[in-house]
Amino acid sequence: NRTTGRAVTDRDKTPIKAVKEFTPKDSNGEVEVEFFFDAAGLAGADVVVYEELYLQDKKLAEHKDINDSGQTIHFPRIGTRAVSQNTNSEIAGADEEMVIVDTVSYENLRVGRKYKVTGTLMDKKTGREVLDEKGSKVEAETEFTAERANGTVDVTFRFPGRNLAGKTLVAFESLERDGREYAVHHDITDEPQTVYVPKIGTSVRDNDTGSHIARADSEVTLVDEVRYENLVPHKEYVLKGTLIDRKTGKAAADAKGASIEAQVSFTPEEKDGSTEVVFRFDGRNLAGETLVVYEEMLYGGKRIAEHKEDDDEKQTIYFPSIETEASDQDTQERMSFAGQKVILEDVVHYKNLLPGKKYTISGILMDQETGGPILDAKGKEITAEKEFTA
Numbered sequence: 001n002r003t004t005g006r007a008v009t010d011r012d013k014t015p016i017k018a019v020k021e022f023t024p025k026d027s028n029g030e031v032e033v034e035f036f037f038d039a040a041g042l043a044g045a046d047v048v049v050y051e052e053l054y055l056q057d058k059k060l061a062e063h064k065d066i067n068d069s070g071q072t073i074h075f076p077r078i079g080t081r082a083v084s085q086n087t088n089s090e091i092a093g094a095d096e097e098m099v100i101v102d103t104v105s106y107e108n109l110r111v112g113r114k115y116k117v118t119g120t121l122m123d124k125k126t127g128r129e130v131l132d133e134k135g136s137k138v139e140a141e142t143e144f145t146a147e148r149a150n151g152t153v154d155v156t157f158r159f160p161g162r163n164l165a166g167k168t169l170v171a172f173e174s175l176e177r178d179g180r181e182y183a184v185h186h187d188i189t190d191e192p193q194t195v196y197v198p199k200i201g202t203s204v205r206d207n208d209t210g211s212h213i214a215r216a217d218s219e220v221t222l223v224d225e226v227r228y229e230n231l232v233p234h235k236e237y238v239l240k241g242t243l244i245d246r247k248t249g250k251a252a253a254d255a256k257g258a259s260i261e262a263q264v265s266f267t268p269e270e271k272d273g274s275t276e277v278v279f280r281f282d283g284r285n286l287a288g289e290t291l292v293v294y295e296e297m298l299y300g301g302k303r304i305a306e307h308k309e310d311d312d313e314k315q316t317i318y319f320p321s322i323e324t325e326a327s328d329q330d331t332q333e334r335m336s337f338a339g340q341k342v343i344l345e346d347v348v349h350y351k352n353l354l355p356g357k358k359y360t361i362s363g364i365l366m367d368q369e370t371g372g373p374i375l376d377a378k379g380k381e382i383t384a385e386k387e388f389t390a
Contacts, residue, residue, distance in 0.1 A: 078175050112145065169194070228275070228297065242294045327344070
């Protein structure tokens, strides 16, 4: 080993040697000596060959020059650090166009020689090649001429990756020249080679009803539980939520005409977990409307995950509306006889209920002039209710 000046050894700490016996035909000539050994531990090292010539057991000559370039074999070494171009970190969003930049550091190359670095993205969980949303392997390569023995070069992966939410990607790289591989860095557990793609899902509920049905009143509180996967713990993230009108696909407005939004910052202790985004607003204008929660997760101001599905029932809130039409059972009109037995029928037209659920409609007769309840001949309020399944 040129650096240490000591003999190169194999895994058993035995010096690596080779012997070749030959009978020369002439006084001058050449002969090949072949060394077979495991060079896995020699990445980045320079190895110098020392030779000795024997006649039987008598040494006749030797060549042992640690600085002789003709006797030297160079073993290149490479290492990598992969980041998302969008966030400049190990956290990436599953976007239509993902860009992962893998900076490959190399050592011990021959200056002026042309090399090629080839990269492949691997799925850390399965240990297999990552497939983009078109079903293709995610690969990239860069050719360069080494201006120095040690340096860096970027390998850039560009691919459609909306299918990769929740995946952990690891960049595998190999260095070759003239079709021969000289160095590899294939370590599925190496953190600098690893890029995390988060995933989120949401489930919203009305704070009063604890369900997906809310009342369109002046103080509406919706709680959206956001479940996240594959975050890098101990970093700060932001969740931004927006309520969308399912009918129009545009941002819903509250009673004051403002869009309904909420956000929360959090720092997770674990890679998987959940947190809540709370919406508080005046929703008196929303009777009969259906709203869907859209959520985005940001890291360093950059979007790294989103959940925006109009047909996801877990993200949906229904604001029912009712209209009524009352009439006297006898006259079938809105006029009644003030007798001992009065029967009024109120037909209630409802919108935006969840089918299959059981509901109760409660009614009370009010005095239009005073605004208070009507009392019957016995001084009691006049009420009625009906239970039904929509």
